[in-house]
Amino acid sequence: MKARTSPGNLSLYWQYIRIHARSGVQYKGWWMMLIQVVFVVFSDVISTLLMFDRFGSIGEWSIDRILLIYFTAVTAFGLAEVFCRGFDTFPFGMVRKGGFDRVLLRPRPLALQVAASAFHLHRLSRPLCGLGVIAFLFCKHHVIMDPARILMLVSALLGGFLMYAGVFILTSGISFFTIQAIDWIYIFTNAGYQVTRCPVEYMPKALYRVFTFIIPVLVISYYPMSVICGWGEPMWKGWLPLPVGAGFLLVSWFVWRFGVRHYKSTGS
């Protein structure tokens, strides 16, 4: 039976997050981290900007089009990093050091404890920058934001968030077995959204398939943007991100559960 004074799960999650945030700002240079992530976000696109500057557009594909797709993926990734950071650091922080043993002892949902085991204020920079760029480009191209379009954008970001949260949870699930050697996961996270820099029409088939059917980065970024801005994809594809993201998360969830059941402690 739950003690009466113990908070509900959601408020427990926020309490964790608040504590992490407050301990983070104890460092004199904490605000520099916010700026640092802004630097990272924009320096990542320097090469794309300079290439378009030198080479001009690629047919219909202007720099703005690429940036819209790219930053949709970046924002979704950023949101997952903010709210599921614990899963991101889980393989190193918990499995290898054996800290997961402690988590198992507490009578609270595992996923909640792991997700809230880390929170970095500066990770907020990435989704905020992404949203800023998307808003700027929408204004620049006079994209009319009627309720349907706003809803589609929100559902795309939410779907992307679920997908990337799924990637983190999947990695954590796999790390129960591999313990380390999970660097390849960057292919699906930080390196993964780099594929959105390539115009979809000119993308090699293999690359397109991997990032549509295996890890649906293009589904959560290219399709909704194409529908919202009217680049020619059919309406129904714009509504795909949410169900696809949720589906991906569900599969990851099973891998995670499977991993937890087969967990053997490595710590001391």
Place this chain on the structure above:
Amino acid sequence: MSAEIRMTASPPSKTAPWKAYFSIFRIELLQKVQYRIAALAGAATSIFWGIVEITVYTVFYRYADNNAAGIAAGMTLQQLASYIWLGQFMFLIQPHVPGEFTQKITSGDVGLELCRPMRLYRHWFARLAAINLSSLPVRGAMVLLAGIILPGGYRMSLPASPAGFAATLISAVGSLLLCTSYGMFVTSVRMNVSWGNGPMFILLLVPGVLSGTYLPLQLWPDFMQKFLLFQPFAGYADLPIRLYIGSLAPSDAVWAVGLQILWSGFFIFLGNLIMNRQLKNIVVQGG
């Protein structure tokens, strides 16, 4: 509760011979090379990244409205493919402040390090050099192998000339020296505990962008070219790679390597200066 001890440390009067630092370098290198499976997993990311980069550049070279711009900038698509693979390779020696160092600094274990009859700067310099180098034997080799065996437009070309290849190798050693010197400069800055990681990450980000591994420096805007060639971080990757693909003649290696050594000297001087100041008034945390 944690107690804070303020202590004044001066470098030990009798320092260890150079041989000791070389041993530390060797031990660290052998230890780090052990993680072979992790290195293979990392190689997958590097290779994937290389393939995506080459794909994007190929689209520009083939379909862009102004698709001759690359050649005009002095780079063929073939040279670019070689640049990407070598860039992925050289990227691996770019320094970060290792977790072992930051942990020692935050936990106060750095005090223990100061008890050794060694200069902390030289001790960590040797370790950092080994850590920077340690990704190359497995992960780096896999990246180059991918460049050699991939088909068609993804393949890496042979060096422009035998002399150019020799120049590349010498300049690559210069890169390692430069990367380690700069990494130690950042480590020295990081020794101030109360500022946390912020300044460190910004200091580590700038060189990455300016090294050519983000975008080959020749493809940057024309008016920046002079600056790009002489700023310290061209020595990270761009200079040796230019020697390989023939954008620089083998004889240019003289000033290219000279430049690398000059900047290394500058960062070594700066790193020592800052570290000595930090050690004079170090705060050891613990309780």
